Amino acid sequence: MNSDLNQLHPYPFEKIRHLLKEVIPANQPAVSLAIGEPKHPTPDFIHQAVIEHLQGLATYPATKGETHLRQVISTWLTQRFQLPLGSLDPEQQVLPVNGTREALFAFAQAVVDRQHQPAILMPNPFYQIYEGAALLAGAEPVYLNCTEEHGFIPDFDAVPAELWQRCQILYICTPGNPTGAVMSIAQLQKLINLAQQYNFVIASDECYSELYFDETKPPVGLLQAAAQMGNSSYKHCVVFHSLSKRSNVPGMRSGFIAGDAEILAKFLLYRTYHGCAMPPPFQAASAIAWQDEAHVRTNRDQYRVKFEAVLEILSPVMAVKKPDAGFYLWPTTPIDDQVFTKTLVARANVHIVPGSYLSRATTAGNPGQNRVRMALVATQAECIEAAQRIRHVIENL
Numbered sequence: 001m002n003s004d005l006n007q008l009h010p011y012p013f014e015k016i017r018h019l020l021k022e023v024i025p026a027n028q029p030a031v032s033l034a035i036g037e038p039k040h041p042t043p044d045f046i047h048q049a050v051i052e053h054l055q056g057l058a059t060y061p062a063t064k065g066e067t068h069l070r071q072v073i074s075t076w077l078t079q080r081f082q083l084p085l086g087s088l089d090p091e092q093q094v095l096p097v098n099g100t101r102e103a104l105f106a107f108a109q110a111v112v113d114r115q116h117q118p119a120i121l122m123p124n125p126f127y128q129i130y131e132g133a134a135l136l137a138g139a140e141p142v143y144l145n146c147t148e149e150h151g152f153i154p155d156f157d158a159v160p161a162e163l164w165q166r167c168q169i170l171y172i173c174t175p176g177n178p179t180g181a182v183m184s185i186a187q188l189q190k191l192i193n194l195a196q197q198y199n200f201v202i203a204s205d206e207c208y209s210e211l212y213f214d215e216t217k218p219p220v221g222l223l224q225a226a227a228q229m230g231n232s233s234y235k236h237c238v239v240f241h242s243l244s245k246r247s248n249v250p251g252m253r254s255g256f257i258a259g260d261a262e263i264l265a266k267f268l269l270y271r272t273y274h275g276c277a278m279p280p281p282f283q284a285a286s287a288i289a290w291q292d293e294a295h296v297r298t299n300r301d302q303y304r305v306k307f308e309a310v311l312e313i314l315s316p317v318m319a320v321k322k323p324d325a326g327f328y329l330w331p332t333t334p335i336d337d338q339v340f341t342k343t344l345v346a347r348a349n350v351h352i353v354p355g356s357y358l359s360r361a362t363t364a365g366n367p368g369q370n371r372v373r374m375a376l377v378a379t380q381a382e383c384i385e386a387a388q389r390i391r392h393v394i395e396n397l
Contacts, residue, residue: 007135012357026349031386033374034351038248043295049285056280063277065096072287081224087232092261099253100240108133110270119166125359130171145367152181164198175208178373180323188225195236207242212325234259254286313387317394329374348389
């Protein structure tokens with residue numbers, strides 16, 4: 001067996017099952033704010049598109065994806081992030097993938113050169129795929145704490161030069177999971193300059209980019225930052241996007257990566273052996289989904305209402321703030337985060353994720369300690385019910 005598998009940490013939900021194994025839930029219907037799985041209905045036109053293209057099951061899909069889908073994605077990226085017209089070549093700079101999770105993991109396996117003591121830098125707390133990808137690629141995962149003091153963005157100025165020199169991939173997540181923090185154009189451009197100086201790749205996980213509150217201020221992206229500084233070939237830059245959150249289709253496993261053509265060419269070579277082409281019916285439905293913004297605006301409207309209602313209930317009793325974007329709350333807990341998680345199940349049958357399960361201890365501490373992640377993915381009524389139960393528990397601690 002691959003000995004690197006022994007380095008993998010249990011996934012957060014496995015740790016939660018162990019944490020709760022002796023907890024008797026309160027005698028109320030369970031409400032889960034734990035898993036970041038969108039629960040809003042999948043648009044009917046996506047269902048219909050899959051059905052209408054089922055004949056595609058009779059053919060092997062190309063790893064590179066259909067030309068039409070890549071063209072649609074290129075157009076969407078150009079419009080959404082105000083890229084120079086024609087700067088993004090759908091033939092060389094766009095690649096459909098089976099969701100960002102699969103691609104974020106596989107990317108490290110293709111990019112990392114094991115011969116040079118590689119390091120992969122990532123935010124802390126983080127999406128655990130980054131860590132697993134680093135370990136199985138033979139790289140050292142390096143955790144950059146995201147604290148409230150720095151707006152939940154890593155303090156990149158504190159990273160020593162010798163670490164940048166070993167860095168081969170920098171994972172960033174903007175909007176962040178679980179913090180919801182959005183990086184600015186200036187912050188992204190600082191990273192691009194560092195990538196050019198030290199020759200590493202920025203892998204920007206932007207799968208929450210379409211869930212935001214102000215329709216006039218959508219989150220900026222890495223390619224947008226690159227283009228604005230004259231890097232219209234997107235050297236050192238790769239972005240990861242998904243339909244799962246944007247269009248409420250987590251089961252379709254549809255996303256894409258885009259950016260540096262040289263990197264994508266090597267990643268495509270890797271994927272031809274990996275055997276991970278998107279099924280044709282999903283490619284057809286994806287092309288239609290990326291061309292429609294009305295359902296995405298409706299999706300944002302639903303989250304907006306839930307955040308307002310939940311924050312009104314919780315703000316008087318706990319330290320919780322509205323995030324920049326995304327569908328998570330990242331509040332401070334009045335007691336230890338693991339104890340708080342157990343208490344909510346025992347007293348209210350509400351399920352959340354301890355913040356310390358989403359981060360790693362460092363010399364500067366564990367930035368998830370005494371925080372929890374709450375995903376506002378359930379129905380509005382369920383989210384309000386959960387918030388009311390949480391408030392009652394806190395008031396009676």
